[in-house]
Amino acid sequence: MNKVCFLVFLIAGFQVHGNEAWENDYDEALNFQCPDQTTISGITSQHHNRYEDRRWDFRCKRSPASTSCFWTVYVNGFDKPVHFSCPNNHIISGMSSYHQNQQEDRRWRFYCCAVDNYCSHPCSWTPYVNNFDEKFTWVVPHGSYLAGVRSYHNNHAEDRRWRFKFCASTC
Template identity: 50%
Template sequence: MQKPDDLRPEDRWVNEYDDKLLYTCPKSETISTISSQHHSYYEDRLWDFQCQETFNQQPSCVWSNYVNSFDEEFTFTCPFDSIISGVESYHHDKHEDRRWKFLCCRVNNTCNKLCSWTDYLNLFDDYFSWQVPESNYIVGVSSYHDNYREDRRWKYQYCEQEAC
C-alpha cells in the first residue's frame, strides 16, 4: 500500500497521523465542530475542531483521566453540567488505536437540559464533520473500535444550558 499524498494546504488538521493530539478552545469557549479523516495506511485519524463562545464568566475546567484502554468501547459524559472544551489522545501502532481524555468546563449556576445523542456520525474508514446544533453544547462522547478495520465510529451527546 502506498503512503498518502501530502495534504492540500487548505486542509487544516490539529494532529498528524500516529502523533499525539492536543486541542483546547480559548478559555471562554467550547468545542462546536468536529471533523476527522481516517487513512488506512496509517490506521489513524486526523482531527480538526472549531469552538464557539460559551461562557460569560471565567469557567472552571478539569481534564478527565483516560476514558478508554486501547481497542475498548467507551461512553464519557462530562460531570457536573460541564461542557467539552478540549481533547487529548495518543496513538499506539501495535493496537492501531488511541486513548482519549476530555477537558470539561463549567460555570456555577448553569445546568444542562434537553440532552440528546447523535447517531453514529461515520462509517469505518470514512471522513466526517459535525457541528453541534445551534444553542447546544457538546457534553459527551461515545465510540467503539473495530480491530479488522482498525478504526472507530463516533457519536456525541449535546445539551442546551439554562440557569439553575
C-alpha cells in the same frame, strides 16, 4: 492561500492540507483545547488506511464556560469503547489522545469546563456520525454545547465510529 495566512498556520503549529488545518498528524499525539470561555463547536476527522489512524480538526465558539476546567484521566483502554460525559453543568472544551501502532487505536481524555446557569438537560445523543474509514464533520447544533462522547473500535477496520452528546444551553 496567501503567503501571510500560510505563515500564520506554520507559526501556530497547524498542519495545512488543502483547505483544512489539522491539530495532529497520523500516529501523532493530539492535544487540543479551546481558548478560555469557548467550547468545541465542530469536529472534523479523517481516517487513513495506511496509518490506521485519524487526524482531527476542531472549531470553537464563545460559551458561558468558566475558567474552572480540568482534564480527565484517560477514559478508555486500547480497543475499548469510550463512554464519556462531563459532570453535570460542564461542557467539553478540549480533547486529547495518543495513538499506539500495535493496537492501531487511541486512548482519549477530555477537557471539561464548568458553566454557570447551565443545565445538563435536555440532552441528546447523535446517531453515529461516521462509518469506518470515513471522513466526517459534525457541528454542534445551534443553542447547544458538546457534553459527551461515545465511540467503539473495530479491529478489522482499525477505526472507530463516533457519537456525540449535546445539551441545550437552557433548562
